[in-house]
Amino acid sequence: MNRRFIGMVLLLIVVGFYALGTGFDFFFRFLYVLLLVTVIGFVWAWLNLRGIDLKVTRDANRGQVGGYLAGQVSIVNHTRMPKSWLEVAEATGPSANTSGRGLALVREQVRSWRIRTYLAKRGVFRSGKVRLVSQDPFGLFRLRRDFLDPHPYIVFPAVEALPDLDARFAGLPSDSRATKHWEQITTDVSSIRSYVEGDSMRRIHWPYTARMNQLMVKEFDMGLSAEAWILLDMFQLSHYSVDLDEISNTEELSVTVAASIVNRLMEQSMPVGLATNGDQDHIYRPDSSPEQRGRLMETLSEVRAFGDRPLQEFIYAVRPHLNQYNALTLVTSSVETEWVASLNALRRQGVEVSVVLVDRSSFGSPTNMSVPLEALSANLIPVYMVRQGDSLNEALQVPVHEIPRSWTAGVAGGVE
8 A cells, every 4th residue: 555545544544534424515525536536546557458469588597696687578558548657567586676667558569578587595486477567547555466477497506616626625626726646547648757667657658758768657646537526505494594585504505615716616627416405315426518507507597595405414415426536625614524524535535525514603603613614624634615705716715724834824713
C-alpha cells in the first residue's frame, strides 16, 4: 500500500462519517466522487495489465560473479486500449537490484530494449521473472504481474588471477620457477648428467653422448605427468555464517579460492580434478580439456556448505582415486584437527599435500585457525592462510611457516 491509497481510505472514512452524521448533500456527493475515483483508479490499473505479452531473451546462458549478462526485453499490447503508467522491473536472477523502465503502449505496439543483469551471486538460476507494474493516474494503486523467464543460466564463482602462485603449490609443472626431480621417465627433461652404473639405457641422451664422447643420461621431473586435485571442504560444521542470501562468508571465499586455483592450474595445461563434500559428494578425476573446466566451474557454481560427511571421512573416500603422481590441495575453514591424520595417510601413499585455510575469525567467528595451523605445521604440511579481503595472489605466494620474520606479527594477528 502506498501513502496516497492510505490517505484516500482515511478521507473516505472521514467524509462518510460526516455524511451519515449530518445528512448534508455536500458530504454525500463528495463521498460518491471519492468512491468513483477509487473505482476508476483500480479498474484502470487492472485493465492496464490485460492483453500484455512480455518476453525475455538472453545473449548467453553463462556468466561470472561480478559480470553482467546481456539480454533483451520485448513487450507488446494486443488490446485496443492504450496502456500508460506501466513500469517494467527486472526481478530475475542473483541481482539484488531491479532495473525499472516506464513506458506507454498504443494498440499492437511493440517496445523492446536491451538489459544487463548484474551477477552478484554464483548459482544456477533455472527460472526468473520480469515484473510488470501498473499504476492508475491518481497514484492510488500499484498492481503487478510477473512474467516468467524460463531460460536457465549459470553464474560461475568469482575467480582471481594468480600469476605469482607458489611454484611448489600443488606440484606445479616444471615450466614454473622450480623443478622437482622424478625417478620415473616422463615427458619433461630437467637436466643431463653423466652416466652412473645402474642407469637405464632408455635414459641415455644419444646426441649429447656423441658430443661429449661419454655416456650422458637424462634426468626427469614431474612436469605435466603430474595430476592436481582440489579438495573443497563443504561440510556444514566446517563453515561459519552460511546463509542462502549471504555473499560474504567462509563458504563463498572457499569456493573462490578453489575456483581460482583450478583456473590457474588449467592455464598451465595441467590435469585438474575436483572433490567436494557439499549437499552431495562430487568427485571428478583430473583432466586438462576445456570441457573439464566447464564441469568443475558448474559444480563450484552449485555446491553449498550443507554437507553431512565430515572432512576426515571424505578424505578417506577420495584416497582410492589418488596415486603417487598426484598433488592434493585442501581448501577448508575447519578448526578441527582429526583430518590432519587423513592427510598424513595420503602423504605416506606418496601424494603431495598442501592446505589453504580460510580464516573464519575474519568473518566474526569467535574461534580462530591457530589449532589446525599448529597441527599442520607440526606435520610439515605447507599451509596458506586466506582472510576476508586478502588478495589471493599474495596469500598463496608463500606458506605461512615460511613467511619472513618481519611479517610474523601480522600473520600471528590473523590467526590468534
